[in-house]
Amino acid sequence: MADLTPNEMADKLLTEGFSPGAHVAAELTDPIVDTPMIVTLDELRPYELDPRLTRNPLYDEIKASIKERGLDAAPPITRRPGADHFIIRNGGNTRLAILRELWSETKDERFFRIPCLFRPWPERGEIVALTGHLAENELRGGLTFIERALGVEKAREFYEEERGQPITQSELARLLRGDGYSVQQSHISRMRDAVQYLLPAIPNVLYAGLGRHQVERLAVIRKASERTWEHHAKGRSLATDFDTLFQEVLGQFDVSVDDFSAGRVQDELIGQMSEMLGTNYDVLALSVNESGSRHRALTGTPAVPPSSATLSTRVEHTNEVETVEGPGASQNENLPPLNVERPTDVLQEHIVSPAPTTQRLQTIQRMVADELGDEAPPDFTQNVLQSVPVQAGGVYPISDVWYIEPGLDNPDNLRTHISQFAREIAAEASLAYCIDDEDTGIGFSCSNHNEDMTPSGRAILMLLDSVSGKPNRGAVVNNEQMAAALPALLHGQDPQIKRLSDTALVQLFRLVRLARRVLEFESEGMGRSS
Numbered sequence: 001m002a003d004l005t006p007n008e009m010a011d012k013l014l015t016e017g018f019s020p021g022a023h024v025a026a027e028l029t030d031p032i033v034d035t036p037m038i039v040t041l042d043e044l045r046p047y048e049l050d051p052r053l054t055r056n057p058l059y060d061e062i063k064a065s066i067k068e069r070g071l072d073a074a075p076p077i078t079r080r081p082g083a084d085h086f087i088i089r090n091g092g093n094t095r096l097a098i099l100r101e102l103w104s105e106t107k108d109e110r111f112f113r114i115p116c117l118f119r120p121w122p123e124r125g126e127i128v129a130l131t132g133h134l135a136e137n138e139l140r141g142g143l144t145f146i147e148r149a150l151g152v153e154k155a156r157e158f159y160e161e162e163r164g165q166p167i168t169q170s171e172l173a174r175l176l177r178g179d180g181y182s183v184q185q186s187h188i189s190r191m192r193d194a195v196q197y198l199l200p201a202i203p204n205v206l207y208a209g210l211g212r213h214q215v216e217r218l219a220v221i222r223k224a225s226e227r228t229w230e231h232h233a234k235g236r237s238l239a240t241d242f243d244t245l246f247q248e249v250l251g252q253f254d255v256s257v258d259d260f261s262a263g264r265v266q267d268e269l270i271g272q273m274s275e276m277l278g279t280n281y282d283v284l285a286l287s288v289n290e291s292g293s294r295h296r297a298l299t300g301t302p303a304v305p306p307s308s309a310t311l312s313t314r315v316e317h318t319n320e321v322e323t324v325e326g327p328g329a330s331q332n333e334n335l336p337p338l339n340v341e342r343p344t345d346v347l348q349e350h351i352v353s354p355a356p357t358t359q360r361l362q363t364i365q366r367m368v369a370d371e372l373g374d375e376a377p378p379d380f381t382q383n384v385l386q387s388v389p390v391q392a393g394g395v396y397p398i399s400d401v402w403y404i405e406p407g408l409d410n411p412d413n414l415r416t417h418i419s420q421f422a423r424e425i426a427a428e429a430s431l432a433y434c435i436d437d438e439d440t441g442i443g444f445s446c447s448n449h450n451e452d453m454t455p456s457g458r459a460i461l462m463l464l465d466s467v468s469g470k471p472n473r474g475a476v477v478n479n480e481q482m483a484a485a486l487p488a489l490l491h492g493q494d495p496q497i498k499r500l501s502d503t504a505l506v507q508l509f510r511l512v513r514l515a516r517r518v519l520e521f522e523s524e525g526m527g528r529s530s
Contacts, residue, residue, distance in 0.1 A: 030079055035118045041100055044077060044086045044114065046093040049130055049154060052137050052147055056094045063098045070110055071095065077116045080125065089119055090132025127158045131179040145215055146199060146206035149191035152176070152183060182439045184412045187212065193219045197243075201250035208257040213420075217262045221288070222246055225269055228287040232277045245272060392506040396420055401509045404517060414518045415443025421511040422464050425504045429457035435464070442515040445470040455496040459485035467511070 031037075056062070065072075075092035079085070088096055103111040122128050134151045137143050143151070152172070159167055159175050167175070173185040183191075194215050199206055229242040249269045253260060270288060274281040392398045396417050408414065415438070422444045423435040431453070436445050446465035453461070462482050465471045488494035490505070500508065 030120065031118055032120055034120075036074065037116055037118050038113055039077065039086055039116050041103060041112050041114070044088070044096065044116070046096050047088045047090075047129060047133055049126075049133070052093065052133075052143060059094060059098070062094060063101070066095065066098055066111075067102055071099075071114070074115045074117045076119055078119050078121050078125070078129070080121055086116075086118070087129075088133075089129060090136050092136070093133075124162070127155065127162065127179060130155055130158065131176060131181040134181045144207060144209045145191075145212050146194055146210070148183070149194045152188060152191050153195050155181075184416075184439060186412055186416075190216050190219055193222075197222060197246070198250065201247045202254040202260075204254050205257050205260050210257050210260060214260070214262055218250075218265065221262060221266045221269070224288045225266070225273065228284055229273060229277070231287070232273075232279050232284070236277075238276060240276070245269075245276070248272075392503045398506055398510050401506065401513055404514070409517070411518055411521045414514045414521075415439070418442050418511050418514050418518070419444035421507040421514075422468070425500070425507055425511075426460060426464060428501060428504050429454060429460045431457050431461055434461055438470070441469050442467075442518050444468055455485075455494075456498040459489050459497050460500075463489055467508075467515070469515075 075095060076089040077086045078089040079087065099111050099114065102108070130151065134143075134148070134155070137147075155176060156167065156172055159172065169185050169188045172188055173183060176183055190212065194206065198215065198218060202210070225246070226242050229245075233242075246269065249272055250265060252268065253265055266288070270281060270284050273279070273284055277284070404414075408417065419435060419437045423432045426432050426435050426446075434447050436447055437443065438445050444464075445468050446461055448461070458481070462485060466482060484494070485497055488497035489500050492499035
C-alpha cells in the first residue's frame with residue numbers, strides 16, 4: 001500500500017469516523033479511593049450539620065498558626081452523590097472559616113488553593129459524617145453541653161431513619177460508640193431534657209457554656225416541681241399548665257452564664273406555683289425538695305444543697321446528733337452505744353466540712369437499700385466510735401471513704417464522681433477548668449493551659465495528672481518537681497506550697513478508692529465483683 005500524503009492523512013482524520021463521540025463525559029467522576037487533591041475555596045463548603053454552633057475557643061490561636069505555617073495536615077473532604085461542591089468530612093470547619101478569613105485579608109493563593117485528602121462518600125454517609133465531626137470537635141477545643149446534646153439528638157434521628165423505628169437510650173449509646181463517638185447513657189437523658197425543656201427558654205446561657213452539672217440540677221428541679229404541681233393541681237382548672245409556667249419562669253434567667261443560678265430558678269418557680277395554686281410557699285418548697293431528694297436517692301444522683309431561699313424554712317441537722325430509725329438501722333443493733341455525754345463533740349471531731357444532706361434523705365437511702373436487698377449505707381452517728389468515718393462536703397458528700405453505694409457501683413457513675421472530686425481538689429488552686437471529663441480510664445485527665453501558676457497550683461495539677469493515669473508528661477508532670485511537691489501537699493514541708501485542705505485530702509482518698517473500683521470493673525470485663 002502506497003504511503004499516504006499529508007493531505008490524504010488530514011482528509012481521513014476529518015472523516016465522520018474520527019469525529020468526537022456523543023458520550024464524552026462532561027466532567028470527571030469522584031475517585032473511589034482516598035485521593036489527595038487540590039481544591040479551591042469556591043469548591044469547598046463547611047459541613048452544614050457541624051455540632052459546633054459557637055466560636056471555637058482556640059480560634060485565634062489556630063488562625064495565628066495557619067497564617068504563619070499554613071495547614072499542618074490536609075483536611076479530609078468528601079462529596080455527597082450528585083452534589084456540585086465538596087464538604088469537610090470530619091472536623092475542619094474552623095480551619096475552613098479561618099482560610100476564608102485569611103484569603104479575604106491577604107489574597108495569598110496558599111489560603112485559596114488547598115491541598116486536601118478526598119475520601120469517597122460512604123454508604124452510611126450522614127451518620128459517619130456527623131459522628132466524625134462530634135469526635136473531632138471534642139479533640140479540637142471541645143463542645144458546650146448543648147452543642148453535644150444537639151449533635152446526639154441529630155444522630156438519633158439518623159439512626160431511627162436508618163432502622164425505621166425508634167431506638168432506646170442504651171441502643172443510641174451503643175450505636176454512637178460503634179461509630180467512634182462514646183457518650184455515657186446517663187448523659188443522653190440529660191441531653192434530651194436540655195434540648196426539649198431548657199433550650200427554648202435559656203438558649204443564650206446554654207450556648208455560653210452552661211455545664212452538665214447545672215443542667216442536671218435543672219432537670220431534677222423541673223421533674224420534682226412537676227410532680228408537686230400535679231399533686232396540688234389535681235382536679236382543678238388552672239389558667240396555665242406546668243410546662244408553660246416552667247418555660248416562662250426559666251426564660252427570665254437567660255442572662256450571663258456567670259450570673260445563672262439554679263437555686264434562684266427554683267425559688268422563683270416555687271413562688272409562681274404558690275400564687276397560681278393558692279398554696280403556702282413553704283409547703284411547696286418542702287414537697288419539691290423531698291421529691292428531688294427521693295429522685296436522687298433512687299437514681300444515684302448526688303444530693304444538691306437547697307437554695308438560700310428555702311434554707312429559712314428547713315432546719316438542717318447536719319452537725320447535730322439525731323437518732324435514725326427505719327430500714328437498715330437494725331444492722332447496728334449489736335454495736336456499743338455512743339457516749340451520750342459528748343456525742344456532739346465526737347461528731348464534730350470527725351466532720352471535715354458539713355455535708356449538705358438531710359435526715360429524710362438518709363432514711364430514703366436505707367429504705368431503697370432494704371427494698372432492693374442491698375447492704376444499707378453506714379450510719380455516721382452510729383459508727384463513728386467503731387470505724388471513725390469522715391464527713392466532707394462538696395457536690396458528692398463523703399460520709400465513708402471506703403463504702404460504695406449500690407447505685408454508684410458502675411463505671412459510668414464512678415467516673416462521674418472521680419472527675420468531680422478531681423475538679424474540687426483542683427479548685428483549691430483555682431484550676432478546676434484544667435480537669436477534663438473522660439469516658440475511659442478512671443474518668444478524668446488534666447490539661448495545661450500554659451498559664452502562670454502558683455507553686456501550689458502546679459503541685460496540685462501535677463498530683464492529679466499523675467493520679468489520672470493519663471499524664472501529659474511534657475506539659476504538666478515533672479518527676480523531680482513531683483517528688484518534692486508530694487510531701488508538701490500531703491503534710492506540709494514547703495512554705496511556698498500550701499498543703500491540701502482536710503476536705504481535699506479526704507476527697508483524694510475517696511478518689512483513689514473509686515478509681516480502684518473502676519479498674520476492678522475493667523479487669524473483670526465490666527462484670528460486677530462479689
